[in-house]
Amino acid sequence: MSSCSRVALVTGANKGIGFAIARQLCRQFSGDVVLTARDAARGRAAVQQLQAEGLSPRFHQLDIDDLQSIRALRDFLRREYGGLNVLVNNAGIAFKSDDPTPFDIQAEMTLKTNFFATRNVCTELLPVIKPHGRVVNISSLEGLKALDNCSEDLQERFRCEMLTEEDLVDLMKKFVEDTKNEVHEREGWPSSAYGVSKLGVMVLSRIQARNLDEKRKGDRILLNTCCPSWVMTYMAEDYSSRAAEEVVETPVYLALLPPDATEPHGQMVWDKVVQIW
Structure with a gap:
């Protein structure tokens, strides 16, 4: 591939939201679309399904919990394309409401993937994001709900414009540690590991956007987080209200913001509307 070729990449794209985003990008993005999945067989099966629809995605294995897997993907993008134009961070996990796994273990595993691995x-x-690149971190309205259910002190810390990435990492580690010590409620945390993990993604996105402005302002890279709402996927099950194809409009919209766009940037977006938090 030429380093001039354009490429979009979706993590966790073998099913659900990620698969629907990859499908729409195959239809709308002017360049290659790389579908990634932790399980290579499932990822290739997803690629074959899209090929049967007349689309032409590429596949690359990616386990976001494995740093070497991430770096192998990075090296592939550098070698094949000279970088990356669009990144959609969709991969994540969620425990079902009736899962018997102890809450502290749920917290550790959920934040490991949804926050720390995404980071x-x-x-x-x-x-390796190219100038005019677009980054979309998939979050959830559960993140906003988790923020509302935090203590006033924690809310103030999460909303602080001066919060650094290192500060945020410390907060996420503290949540996990507090759950292990069974003091998370006393310390002001909500009892939703998934919500806290997605709150972390929201705040991380705001910090990352600020850092891009400081370090690569002239490149006009736009980075946002969004909520695609409840959908008919393995996570939502019977509680979903809309099929995946109907709710990927926002992440695809953010991924395909035109080159001259200057906003949204560093925002939480739901149904293409910036959410104030």
Whole structure:
């Protein structure tokens, strides 16, 4: 591939929201679309399904919990395309409401993937985002709900414009530690590991956007987080209200913001509307 070729990449794209985003990008993005999945067989099966629809995605294995897997993907993008134009961080996990796994274990595993692994993907791939690139971190309205259910002190800390990425990492580690010590409620945390993980993604996105402005302002990279709402996926099950194809409009809209766009940037977006938090 030529380093001039354009490429969009979606993590966790073998099913659900990620698959629907990859499908729409195959239809609308002017360049290659790389579908990634932790399980190579499932990822290739998803690619074959899209090929049967007349689309032409590429596949690359990616386990976001494995730093070496992330770096192998980064090296592939550098070698094949000279970088990356669009990154959609969709991969994530959620425990079902009736899962018997102890809450502290749920908290550790959920934040490991949804926050810390997503951060690792950004750490490795943001440096190879090309000028006018677009980054979309998939969050959830559960993140906003978690913020509302935090203590006033925690809310103030999360909303602080001066919060650094290192400060945020410390807060996320503290939540996990507080759950292990069974003091998370006393310390002002909500009892939703998924919500806290997505709150972390929201705040991380705001910090990352600010850092891009400071370090690569002339490149006009736009980075946002969004909520695609409840959907008919393996996570939502019977509680979903709309099929995946109907709710990927916002992440695809953010991924395809035109080159001359200057906003939204560093925002939480739902149904293409910026949410104030």
